Amino acid sequence: MDFINNALVNDVVNAHCSDPFGCLGLQDSPIEDGLSLLVWQPEAKSVRVLAIDADKELASMVETDTKGLFFAQWPKATERFNYRLEITYPNDQTNTIVDPYQFADTTFTDPEHHTASLYKSQGAIRASAKVSEKLTIQGTRFAVYAPAARSVAVVGDFNSWDGRTYPMSSNGDGIWRLFIPDINHGASYKFEIRASDGNLLPHRSDPYAQRIEQYPSFASVTCFDNKHEWQDQAWVSRPVEDLYEKPMSIYELHVGSWRRKGDNQPLTYLELKEQLVPYMVEMGYTHVELLPVTEYPFDGSWGYQPVGLYAVTSRFGTPEDFKALVDALHQANIGVIMDWVPAHFPADSHGLANFDGSKQYEYPDPKKGWHPEWNSLIYDFGKGHVVNYLISNAVYWLEEFHIDGLRVDAVASMLYLDYSREDGEWIPNKDGGNHNYEAIDFLRKLNETVYLNHPRCFTVAEESTAFPGVSKPTYMNGLGFGFKWNMGWMNDSLAYMAKDPIYRKHHQGELSFSMVYAFDEQFVLPISHDEVVHGKGSMITKMPGDAWQKFANLRAFTAYMYFHPGKKLNFMGNEFAQGQEWGHERSLDWHLLDVDYHKAQQLLSKDLNHLYKDEASLHYDHSHLGFEWISHDDSHNSILAFARKAKGSDEHTVAVINFTPMAHEVYRIGVPKAGRYQLLLDTDDSQYAGSGFVENAIYQTQDVDCHGREQSIEIPISPLAGMIFKWLGK
Template identity: 50%
Template structure:
């Protein structure tokens, strides 16, 4: 029976049969070794060449045995093995039965222990007082009937390293002598004993690309960080800080002449100086988690604990983050806990059962993305996901996690028709399990990493997304304002002649602005799948398109809320984003695109230098409409203030191509005012329409509800920022 299990890689309790143990059929000890293909096997004292016994082949398929009738105490040993074409000395992994489960018990107490315990851990074990270095492998597969470790070290032969099942469903094996760089996978048998496709490690820290998708043992302790001062500086209230985020896709921001993507280290050299010059405070990376298909942009991950090896090693990615921090730039990652792909080497039907996904396809299969949905109600899934989030913050010093597709998690009927979904226990459409998970996720992130932030991509009116969990909210720090994005772009697409009839599309966002901590996002989703680039969403001829975009970006930076722009927006990319090619950097040779580039840079720097534009984003006293009813001239007048009103900025956005001469603008104080940024400037490829002078002196003429006013000319299709500069 034992031989049949070993030869079929179906032995689930190898420690009961292999290694050195008390002899169940006599006195002393017995040593059994399973070494298919071996000719002879000698037993040596560990650490010396002294042969203490020779094993006898008790089965020609590879089972060897020796008895030690006079021994009562276990002793550490190695095996000297002779094969037909080679010889080797190995430390038998099956003598480590007492240390195999180290750390597993603590996992239920702290989610972070999952990535400190599962996967391939480089450890030093002690056997009978002798220290031995190697790798401890541990994987959760409670319904598997057997699990074997396979890799280059055993010829990918599932017979050679059967793993031991624990009482809690983990399979464990410590293999002495293995080091970082070893490739491996798991060979599992389902509950009926059928062999499953070879599986990558769910908690693998590094992996190869197609075709192997092999997991790789990785040493997390080698990289030396230099960003402590940055991390300390981030212990601040993000709500009162300037956040202007540059969203980018790593593979297509810039490429080599031969089309190859830049590596992590090359991006550090090229991207960081660029982002710093442009004035962004943070970059947001579309998913870096390992994913098998580049066309998914990373949103179909299989390696929730591994930065993709497409661009270099995990330490190379750490170097990239470290260099960002040294340059004063934060790093936000897109993180995908909503679903995972059906690739056979991944989590799908991992142990032959729906271990990670909901079993009922009405809950466990996403029709839009053809992917599995995590079962958010199962403890091991919840721990897996929260541990993944903490892992990125811990090992990679990430500053924030933007959680993708939150709406799809919150609702059972998301993108499903009647009859295609199962209601909750109260007959409603809310997924209580996902809601609970998201709350726990946010609590754990902010408890362990108070310098970090979490951001929800959530497109519905679900209440309290960015409100604390103790008030009933989900606990996110911020939420993307998808409503603002939709309404404002719909307004901008319209011919200026008809904008007067849609004036409220630009003002409605302030009706609900204080319900959440919003980030105004113009993300990658708005420039793909036939939606056109932002530039080509704009109406009119070439000049008007560019002017509309400039005025719109000025309005965005004036509006309360933090800012996010997708790469390419900063220079008016004309074509839709293509993940298989770099951005159209060549456009910067043309004045139109160079002008947009100059504008975004100046908007970022103005925004960061004026506390009125960010300090009170979520405080009602920080924003006022001075005029939001001038639909005939499609003009919007805003006043932004900092907390003590020591800094105030007036902004006028004018969305028609007809200039307005002699426009009277109400001002909050007497004094001299100056235009500090005008999107119509010739420096930005504007018309440079004369605004009426370099300085404007207030007059005792009421306007816009203010006792004082100034008179200026409004340029066509422009946003103008105005500030008091003196008495």
């Protein structure tokens, strides 16, 4: 059988074959007219060929001079047929398989792989091959992009992780494919890749895997469960609305540490569904934003170092469990935002780094492809397959999991080539500047894809610089995001609140300055997880003074945030004044709700959410027409006063915030219109553990000029408090 000892067969035997269909499976016989079959089963003692749909033996194969390589042939005029292989091992155990090499890849077709639905043709896809009118073979079709590889094989629990047995085939487009019968839901697998120099690389997880096991295996898992039946039809088919004119109060949440069980184990997705949904409804939040739930190997990264963008983390359950959580939130009219990380990825050996022995996903030059701040790699946004991989992923979460919004992490690091780098550590663009044109083009394409195909969904940029037009449409030369985090407001206001009230009069501009640029972008006001970690302390510990003043300060600040233009985002625990700094390995301090101050802060957060949703004047926050300063220069008393206006009507509210512990029995402010103003909320109310200095009342305007207005009211002002008054008309 010397004819078998050709180069292609040698490649199979030595586990670096790129064209296994050229020699394995049924072939035209090299000896005489007819058919021959070559099977490579290196651990087998013997192999029989059986009919595909019966136990009838078609041949007993002969082992060649090469151990594990078996041969059979059929005479002239034999028609091609499908078959099974009965494999007997040295311990006399047998296993019957359907040989994958009888199903040439031409049996299966790919959607165009540059589209946003790339995830439907890459990775492990449920597939079938019809072999007769009565019989269809079910299995899994594997496909992976590795253009620089010499060979790729599928390894898994179905072949004892032996890279010799299931070599994949490539037709020259860089994608390696193989349909393996009888591999169904729940099979663990990886890809065994040889680089172009012949070196065997560490087993790689599937970049498109929809489930990945935890340490130490990090194996990909075939995922064809699809048992969840969505019940959120009313939510996903609701009319397309202008989100800029709707209230948006976002509860930012880390799944693993919101609440924990008695053994300190995190809640599962299903347990979270039962506890989180009613809490969100009661508290009045409109959206929940989840810290990354795409798979990540290191707990301490909180998900911001993902390896497995298509896999919901298996720490807390299955993809179907996660769908049930999203579904329940939607049925309760709660939108779901997920943090999405296209800015960088870690160099773990099972991930995308040096994936096929070359820099397929990252920029080759570390001056462009390595984040010194995070010790992670940067996607090469100049490569079409990388852009398609990421955009397809964004679409995947919107379509398959009904996610409503993507908060894109670390956008500034994508926009600037010199981000977190010193001189000489970065490569200028073609014009000599520091903008990453490729990343900018990617972000624009991402946002265009999302808004064109999913008009009910939105994107949010975490972007900390003054880059122009982040939330402007791409046709206006913007990046196309729906919203941008207002980091300037956050930094200035927290710096102001940290000061003792006696010194605040010297820093009034730190609060009023935000209105200079408040409508340059579509802003979200974030008090996120980043503000309560790494030694920054919790929100309550940032506040100056004794216990009463700390809580009064926090209440006043919370009201200021809700009255200020912009959507709202608060990290979990802020709503009840979490005591200690957030830790990802422990639960929030829910026991603090037994303490009056903390319970009162939770009640205030709840009331502010419902007030915010109910008052139309607080919704019109993307235009200067919805805001009017009344007094921003009373630095002596550290008092701000401004009006918020509803769109298209005279309806409005007046907000007054006193940032000192000095109460005022009488304080005159100008107001937009004559009539009556009712106090709707006062953070110093006794129900919020305040002093109760002011009683709920209605105030009639007087014809007295004040703050440049003909009408004014005299009101008492509570100490360290935020107050809001509603115009009731004349």
